Amino acid sequence: MTPRLEIALVRDLPPFSGIDEKSLRDILDMARASRVKVGERVFEQDGEAREFFLLLDGNIRVVKLTPDGEQVVPRYISAGELFGIARALNMETYPASAVAASDCVVLSWPTAVWDGLVAKHPTFATNTYRTVGKRLAETQQQVVELATARVEQRVANAILKLANQTGRRTPEGILIDFPVTRQDISEMTGTTLHTVSRLMSSWEDLGWVKSGLKMITLVEGHKLVLVANGVKPDKR
Amino acid sequence: MTPRLEIALVRDLPPFSGIDEKSLRDILDMARASRVKVGERVFEQDGEAREFFLLLDGNIRVVKLTPDGEQVVPRYISAGELFGIARALNMETYPASAVAASDCVVLSWPTAVWDGLVAKHPTFATNTYRTVGKRLAETQQQVVELATARVEQRVANAILKLANQTGRRTPEGILIDFPVTRQDISEMTGTTLHTVSRLMSSWEDLGWVKSGLKMITLVEGHKLVLVANGVKPDKR
DNA sequence: CGAAGCCTTGATGCGCCTCAACGTACGTGG
DNA sequence: CCACGTACGTTGAGGCGCATCAAGGCTTCG
Numbered sequence: 001m002t003p004r005l006e007i008a009l010v011r012d013l014p015p016f017s018g019i020d021e022k023s024l025r026d027i028l029d030m031a032r033a034s035r036v037k038v039g040e041r042v043f044e045q046d047g048e049a050r051e052f053f054l055l056l057d058g059n060i061r062v063v064k065l066t067p068d069g070e071q072v073v074p075r076y077i078s079a080g081e082l083f084g085i086a087r088a089l090n091m092e093t094y095p096a097s098a099v100a101a102s103d104c105v106v107l108s109w110p111t112a113v114w115d116g117l118v119a120k121h122p123t124f125a126t127n128t129y130r131t132v133g134k135r136l137a138e139t140q141q142q143v144v145e146l147a148t149a150r151v152e153q154r155v156a157n158a159i160l161k162l163a164n165q166t167g168r169r170t171p172e173g174i175l176i177d178f179p180v181t182r183q184d185i186s187e188m189t190g191t192t193l194h195t196v197s198r199l200m201s202s203w204e205d206l207g208w209v210k211s212g213l214k215m216i217t218l219v220e221g222h223k224l225v226l227v228a229n230g231v232k233p234d235k236r
Numbered sequence: 237m238t239p240r241l242e243i244a245l246v247r248d249l250p251p252f253s254g255i256d257e258k259s260l261r262d263i264l265d266m267a268r269a270s271r272v273k274v275g276e277r278v279f280e281q282d283g284e285a286r287e288f289f290l291l292l293d294g295n296i297r298v299v300k301l302t303p304d305g306e307q308v309v310p311r312y313i314s315a316g317e318l319f320g321i322a323r324a325l326n327m328e329t330y331p332a333s334a335v336a337a338s339d340c341v342v343l344s345w346p347t348a349v350w351d352g353l354v355a356k357h358p359t360f361a362t363n364t365y366r367t368v369g370k371r372l373a374e375t376q377q378q379v380v381e382l383a384t385a386r387v388e389q390r391v392a393n394a395i396l397k398l399a400n401q402t403g404r405r406t407p408e409g410i411l412i413d414f415p416v417t418r419q420d421i422s423e424m425t426g427t428t429l430h431t432v433s434r435l436m437s438s439w440e441d442l443g444w445v446k447s448g449l450k451m452i453t454l455v456e457g458h459k460l461v462l463v464a465n466g467v468k469p470d471k472r
Numbered sequence: 473c474g475a476a477g478c479c480t481t482g483a484t485g486c487g488c489c490t491c492a493a494c495g496t497a498c499g500t501g502g
Numbered sequence: 503c504c505a506c507g508t509a510c511g512t513t514g515a516g517g518c519g520c521a522t523c524a525a526g527g528c529t530t531c532g
Contacts, residue, residue, distance in 0.1 A: 089369025
């Protein structure tokens, strides 16, 4: 038999804030831990939502496929976040696919336990709905951005978001701590890998970022913030 | 004292489906009805979320303002829908403004009653979260569209959505039943009123729509569906 | 060591924004 | 009821931002 999951793993994560240890034990005992290797999928768009998940370690890329085969990446999930919670919103299928952007450790619960879980642990329900609210707000913010900002601004913003979410301090600057390709960025921002490449090259020339293969380091974040806000570089 | 609100007003609306009449009475007794004239605002972006609302009649335009003063319209609310339900997601302020697109009748509840209400009437909570789920899915769909579809497709789609939501059959075709300007459409699709005007003129020449001042009638919906799906008009 | 995946950089063109000007319906007050 | 002002709509000309097409270099891994 598998060992019990450690409460310490999740106790301090936002989804479980304010929940006492006994309840936590109860919740954890319904979960199953598993590993997902980079590139593997946790679940598939339009697939039946049989489980919901908590990301313990790693990074998940959420991917939507359009009818004509293009990909859009509406968000990245990082450690400590719930995902695949279609069931919380009474949906029967996942609205997008979830791909491991790096090696991951996830907890999963059968969807069937959801109703009992929120009934028994209202704090957990509250926390979850707060998360949903944040995601809805973020998504609407994306709509606004796509509708009004130029590519340059959107790409700068995407890099800043990634750096904030999963950045690690290094001597060089803030390193985005999992493999990200130019194509990934383009799918987050509704542009092409070519345009992203050109932009990043120009920023690298200016010394604002450092980038290599699947690797981005933010050197002068504040400069990118200006770009993201549509400030034109010094028009003399 | 004001008369009690009629249960018949809301009994058959989706947010109240599956709720017995006694509970309905209870819920309704906490509500207040009011009228909002076209152009007036029900609530303001970033304002404190003191109430949540149900639209009984009319149409509400949801508007987001960008830092640099541009407007984006992420959705329209039509009769029978809840709106301003920030509180359901533990948010303290409204993420957008709500403007009456036509004369409206709305019910409103003080935010303070929310928690008691969902506790006492779980069916209502479930219905609400289903709505939230649908909106999140729609919003993500918008992101995909803005990221991948050309203006032409997006505008066609916006008109189709409006026609589906609030269209009224007339001898000419399906009439969008409240005033919509070219600018409104452009703010829904992230383009300019000029481009919308040009597109609609060309569709009018083809006989696919009829349009006048603040008025749009869909004559050949299936043609617009093709445009929305990116089918190029007959390339021989 | 070769192949596949990732990145870069140029050339070209077009979709759509921007700027500009004018036409048209509405409603408001004299 | 007509005259005017205002808001809405149309249409043209011009140009820029970014996609598209094309070619080649670099890294990683089997």
